[in-house]
Each structure stands twice: as structure tokens, then as C-alpha cells.
Amino acid sequence: MSDFPISLAGKLVVQFGGSGLLGRALAADLARAGAHVIVAGRDPSKLADLQTDAATAGHLLTATAVDITDEASLAALRDGLLDQHGRIDGVVFNAVSRPMAGLNDPVAAWRDSMETNATGLLLTARTFGNAMASAGSGSLVNIGSIQGMVGPNGFLYEGTEMISPPDYFFHKGGMVNLTRYLAAQYGPKGVRVNTVSPGGIFNPAKPPPDAFLQRYGQMTMTGRMAHAHEISGAVAFLLSDASTYVTGTNLPVDGGYTAK
Structure with missing residues (x-):
């Protein structure tokens, strides 16, 4: 029996992007579900280690x-899954590329970003x-960002070496409206x-x-950043x-960040 609050029992879910902090948490939690x-x-x-951990826990x-x-x-992956399992119930698009460090980076970095993110x-x-539509059911969940909803807040980055590149804002904003189109x-x-x-x-590995x-906490209603596993329930x-x-x-x- 699943130890996750929401059941996805019996569903085949394809997740694109799983090696990063959020991707690993999502994959593990969807398997737990x-x-x-x-x-x-x-x-x-x-x-490989994520797959091993899931098997040890009795998850697929x-x-x-x-x-x-x-x-x-992509078509080869789709066809292989349909041949093996007969269906695809859900898709999570969590893949992302972030090659730009700032507005004035070479335009080649922008084009490279477009390849993955657009x-x-x-x-x-x-x-x-199209495959899920042919079967008459399915769910596609895109992983966006609040940076696709609001502009950058320079206050957060003052005195740090943290960056706020333009490609990420562009792609995550476009993702929201492409979602409406696809829906x-x-x-x-x-x-x-x-x-x-x-x-x-x-x-925690790169705090x-x-x-x-401190500044980010002030921008939210919860007073802190999210933990990766806290995103899984919504997905x-x-x-x-x-x-x-x-x-x-x-x-x-977002802990109320965009509601303040």
C-alpha cells in the first residue's frame, strides 16, 4: 500500500528530468504514491541510485x-512504452536548461536554452x-516557476553572487500560456x-x-523556502x-509568495 497521501496506484507516469533536486524528489514521491x-x-x-532506492522500498x-x-x-520512447505497457496515464515535464548567467550573455546561450525549454x-x-488523446484519457503536468509569473526582485539578490537570467523567466512564462493552449x-x-x-x-547541499x-522568507507567508518534497503533492x-x-x-x- 502507498505511504503517500494521494494514490496513483496502477498508473504509468513518464517524468522528463529527474537528476536535479526537485526532479529526484518528484520521481521518488510519485513512485511512493x-x-x-x-x-x-x-x-x-x-x-541509478534513485532506481535502486525505489526497488528497495518496493516501488516501481x-x-x-x-x-x-x-x-x-521521443517517439521511440513513446512507442516502446505503449508496446510494453499498453498505455501512458500521465506525463510530468520537469526538464530544464539554464545556460544563461545574465542579460548580456552571448545569444548562442539563449538559442541553446530554447532547444530544451521551448x-x-x-x-x-x-x-x-497525442498518444494519451488517442486513448481518451491522461494528464500532463508541466513544472513551471513563480519566475514565470512575476518579474525578478533585485532586493533578494543584493550583496550575493546569485543570478536572475532572462531565459528562465521567458520560458516559464511561456509555459503557463502553452499549458492553456494545450488544455x-x-x-x-x-x-x-x-x-x-x-x-x-x-x-541543503548548496544553501x-x-x-x-532571510529576505526570501519575508516575501512569503510561511517565512521560508520550500523543501523539494513539498512540491510533490500538487503534482x-x-x-x-x-x-x-x-x-x-x-x-x-510558493508559500504565498505570489499572493502577497
Whole structure:
């Protein structure tokens, strides 16, 4: 039996991007919720320990290789999963590339960012969205950011070396509206599309400066940054049968940051 508050028992969920702090937490928690999670990325060897931990806990999690900027690679993954499992119940798009460090970086970095965060998003959404639409059901959850909802706050970064690059704001903002577009396209075919927009997530392995933590806490209603596992519940809810009438929405999970 699942030890997660929301059940995804019996569902096959494909998660794109799983080697980072949030991606690893999401993959582990969706498996805990009972889903068979296929974590797809360019280097599945980075997820070997995550797969081992899931197996030890009696959960189903499989790491596999894919290039989301290559439509043939995505189609091969889709077809292989359909051949093996007969269905795809949910997709989580958590892949992200952040090559830019500031506004005046070479434009090549902007173009490189577009490959994953824009082109990769569209290719993934339609490759797997079309498959779920053909089956008449499914849920696509895009992982956005509050930085796709608001502008940068320079106050947070004063006196630190932390950066706020333009490509991330552009792509996460575009993701929210592409979500609405896809929801309109796929809704009549039984597929729901939503975005979850996390606030800042605390990384214990690379903690931000104390000044940033204090300022960020003041910007929220909870007085702190999020922990990675606190994002999982919203994603699991949108993948689950508890949200069958929720589509085209952007759900901030930000401790009240964007509500202040």
C-alpha cells in the first residue's frame, strides 16, 4: 500500500528530468504514491541510485534515455512504452536548461536554452499528448516557476553572487500560456494539461547565503523556502483521479509568495 497521501496506484507516469533536486524528489514521491514512474533523461546513469532506492522500498521506478530535442527519440520512447505497457496515464515535464548567467550573455546561450525549454517542451507535449488523446484519457503536468509569473526582485539578490537570467523567466512564462493552449486542444479528447509553479526550493547541499534566506522568507507567508518534497503533492494531485475537472490551470506552490 502507498505511504503517500494521494494514490496513483496502477498508473504509468513518464517524468522528463529527474537528476536535479526537485526532479529526484518528484520521481521518488510519485513512485511512493503507487505509480510506475519512467524517469527519462539524457543520462539515465545519474538516476541509478534513485532506481535502486525505489526497488528497495518496493516501488516501481525505471530510468531510461531520451533526447527531448529530438522528435524521433521521443517517439521511440513513446512507442516502446505503449508496446510494453499498453498505455501512458500521465506525463510530468520537469526538464530544464539554464545556460544563461545574465542579460548580456552571448545569444548562442539563449538559442541553446530554447532547444530544451521551448522546442523540447512542445515536442514532448504533443508526442505524448497525442498518444494519451488517442486513448481518451491522461494528464500532463508541466513544472513551471513563480519566475514565470512575476518579474525578478533585485532586493533578494543584493550583496550575493546569485543570478536572475532572462531565459528562465521567458520560458516559464511561456509555459503557463502553452499549458492553456494545450488544455484547450486536448480537453475534448479526455486529456488534462496543467502547470505547477514552485517557489524557491531550499537546497541543503548548496544553501543560499543567509541574507537571501532571510529576505526570501519575508516575501512569503510561511517565512521560508520550500523543501523539494513539498512540491510533490500538487503534482500527484493533478496526475490523480482526484483532479478530473482541473485543466488549463497554473497552481503556485510558493508559500504565498505570489499572493502577497
